[in-house]
Structure formats: structure tokens, C-alpha cells
Amino acid sequence: MSNMKCETVREWVPDYVSGRLARLDDTSVRSHLKACDECRAEVELARLIFESRVDVPDGLANRVRDAVRYDRRSVSRPWWGITAAAVAALALGIGFSSDRPEQSESAIPGYAYELDDENLWLSDDGLIAGAPALDALSDEALLQFLDELDVGGAGGSA
Amino acid sequence: MVRDDEGSGEVLSDEELVERGRAGDDAALSELVERHHAAAYRVAFSMLQEDDAAQDVVQDAFIKAFRALAGFRGEASFRTWILTIAGNEARSALRRRGRRRETALEDAGPVRSQQKPPDMEAVDAQEAAWARKMMGTLPEKQKLSVALRIEEGLSFKEIGEIIGSSEGAARVNYFHGIRRLRELLQ
Numbered sequence: 576m577s578n579m580k581c582e583t584v585r586e587w588v589p590d591y592v593s594g595r596l597a598r599l600d601d602t603s604v605r606s607h608l609k610a611c612d613e614c615r616a617e618v619e620l621a622r623l624i625f626e627s628r629v630d631v632p633d634g635l636a637n638r639v640r641d642a643v644r645y646d647r648r649s650v651s652r653p654w655w656g657i658t659a660a661a662v663a664a665l666a667l668g669i670g671f672s673s674d675r676p677e678q679s680e681s682a683i684p685g686y687a688y689e690l691d692d693e694n695l696w697l698s699d700d701g702l703i704a705g706a707p708a709l710d711a712l713s714d715e716a717l718l719q720f721l722d723e724l725d726v727g728g729a730g731g732s733a
Numbered sequence: 734m735v736r737d738d739e740g741s742g743e744v745l746s747d748e749e750l751v752e753r754g755r756a757g758d759d760a761a762l763s764e765l766v767e768r769h770h771a772a773a774y775r776v777a778f779s780m781l782q783e784d785d786a787a788q789d790v791v792q793d794a795f796i797k798a799f800r801a802l803a804g805f806r807g808e809a810s811f812r813t814w815i816l817t818i819a820g821n822e823a824r825s826a827l828r829r830r831g832r833r834r835e836t837a838l839e840d841a842g843p844v845r846s847q848q849k850p851p852d853m854e855a856v857d858a859q860e861a862a863w864a865r866k867m868m869g870t871l872p873e874k875q876k877l878s879v880a881l882r883i884e885e886g887l888s889f890k891e892i893g894e895i896i897g898s899s900e901g902a903a904r905v906n907y908f909h910g911i912r913r914l915r916e917l918l919q
């Protein structure tokens with residue numbers, strides 16, 4: 576018999592279906608599921624998503640390694656000589672092409688370097704179902720949203 | 734697998750591999766590719782729904798990450814960093830492609846075939862392809878939040894770093910995406 580709450584189970588569902596839960600937690604979730612239809616439906620959905628994930632092409636790791644090696648050899652100055660500012664820019668999706676010499680752009684077929692210089696995450700999906708952009712909301716407002724999404728709260732515990 | 738040469742036989746952490754890669758150790762970079770290319774591919778594929786384009790994105794993402802390794806200070810993990818770059822590269826590719834096109838069911842890529850624990854019902858290929866197609870219809874942040882949480886096992890904090898949102902917003906995106914998928918797939 577588990578006294579675990581639905582809310583806790585919902586948090587763990589992804590780790591449960593992918594086999595990442597520690598054994599004890601796994602056992603608790605399992606016993607909760609025996610008594611809770613709603614959480615069981617949630618597990619089935621998550622399992623479908625997990626098992627539908629796309630196959631990674633076999634040769635990809637080697638292809639990437641070759642490209643990395645090629646890139647390192649083809650850069651005339653030390654390839655690691657990029658500044659911290661450029662790294663921050665990279666993570667923000669801001670191009671840093673002015674920091675690089677012209678090189679090897681066309682040497683690898685189908686390979687292009689350029690990054691667009693817009694903020695890549697200011698996208699169409701800032702709005703969800705007419706709600707204001709989530710990022711602008713306070714933690715309280717986000718909690719309210721989660722309540723409305725009925726994340727485990729209403730199901731009670733098994 | 735890169736191990737510590739000092740003989741302890743321990744598997745090196747990503748942070749240690751980054752350190753070695755920065756010092757010019759090819760084997761360390763190779764191991765980082767080994768560890769993270771699959772997740773980067775799945776992120777790229779979830780956004781682009783196309784194998785060739787997703788592979789290009791993974792390649793570009795690692796090249797850019799490794800070029801910038803000197804400045805990587807480890808405020809984020811290497812994993813969240815490479816996945817952020819892969820996500821950004823995929824978005825650039827999407828924009829280059831112009832308007833996102835409808836992806837036919839048969840173009841949805843090979844379905845992962847894997848052995849399932851005996852108590853699990855098999856997910857058949859058609860059902861899987863349908864699930865993936867429906868995933869593809871979610872708004873980007875919802876799609877990524879669901880994929881990163883379920884397929885890669887990332888925390889909402891890590892997902893927030895990748896999609897450029899707060900932890901709470903990542904959580905809401907995830908549960909919105911799940912609710913929408915439940916409606917679409919039932």
C-alpha cells in the first residue's frame with residue numbers, strides 16, 4: 576500500500592517509464608499505479624512518448640567526430656581561441672562569425688555555419704491558449720496554471 | 734570510453750572531459766560526442782522532423798560548442814549547453830527552410846525498436862509514428878519540454894535553461910504539452 580500522492584507520481588512518471596527511478600521509488604510508484612487509474616493513464620501516455628522516440632542513425636557519432644577533427648585542422652589559428660563573450664553569444668543564438676576567419680564553409684557538403692542574429696527563443700509559442708507569456712509570470716501565477724492543468728491534485732492519493 | 738590515466742579506472746565526468754578537451758585532448762572530445770550526440774539528435778529531430786537536417790544540426794552544434802570550449806565556464810552542464818546550441822541551430826535551420834512544412838507520416842523517420850520489460854504492452858510502429866506526428870504539432874516549447882523531460886530525463890530546471898524559460902515555465906509547458914497530447918492521442 577502506497578500513500579504516495581498523485582502529484583508526486585506525476586512528477587516521476589517520465590523517470591518511471593524510462594527506467595531511471597531508484598528501485599525503492601520505482602516500487603512505490605508501482606504500488607500507487609495499482610490503485611490509481613488516472614496516474615496509470617499518465618504512465619501509458621508517457622511510455623508511448625518514450626518508446627516512440629526517434630532512432631539515432633548509427634553513423635552519426637562518427638560523422639560528428641570526423642567533422643570536428645576536420646574543423647580543428649582547417650582553422651588556421653588555435654581553434655579553441657574563442658572568447659567567453661562568444662560562448663555566451665553562442666548559447667543565446669547570436670552569431671559570432673566576425674570572430675572567425677573565412678574558412679572551409681563549403682568543404683563539407685551540406686554543412687553551413689551561419690547563426691542568425693535574432694534572439695532565437697522569442698517565438699510564436701510565447702502564448703499558450705491565449706494566456707500571457709509564461710516567462711513573464713510570477714511563481715504564484717505559474718502554480719495557479721499548474722492547478723488549472725489538474726496535475727495530480729484532484730485525483731487524491733491511493 | 735575515456736578513463737582516468739592515473740589508473741583509478743574511474744569514468745571521467747563531463748566536466749573533466751571538457752577540461753581535457755580544452756587542453757587539446759581529441760579522445761575527450763570524442764567521448765563527449767559519444768555521450769551527447771543522441772540527445773542532440775532527438776532534440777533537433779523533434780524540431781525539424783527530418784533526418785538529414787537533424788544530423789547537420791548535430792554536427793554544427795558540436796563544432797560550435799568545441800570551438801567555444803575555452804570560454805565554457807560550466808555555469809550550465811555540458812549537456813544542457815550542447816542541447817541549447819542544438820536547439821538554436823535547429824531553429825536557425827527551420828527559419829532557413831522558411832515556413833515549417835507539413836511532414837507526411839511516412840517521413841517521420843525510423844521508429845526505435847527496443848526490447849520492452851515483459852510487463853509492458855508493445856507500442857506498435859504505427860502507434861509510435863502517430864504519437865510522434867502529434868508531438869510535432871505541439872508549440873515548440875511544449876514539444877521540447879515533453880521530449881526533454883520524457884526522452885532525456887532532464888529536470889525542469891535544465892529544460893528551462895535550454896528553452897530559455899524559468900523552471901516554473903518549463904514545468905507548465907510540459908504539463909500543457911502532456912494534456913494536449915492526451916487529447917490528441919486518445
Ligand SMILES: [Zn+2]
Nearest residue numbers: 581611614730
Ligand atoms: Zn494517482
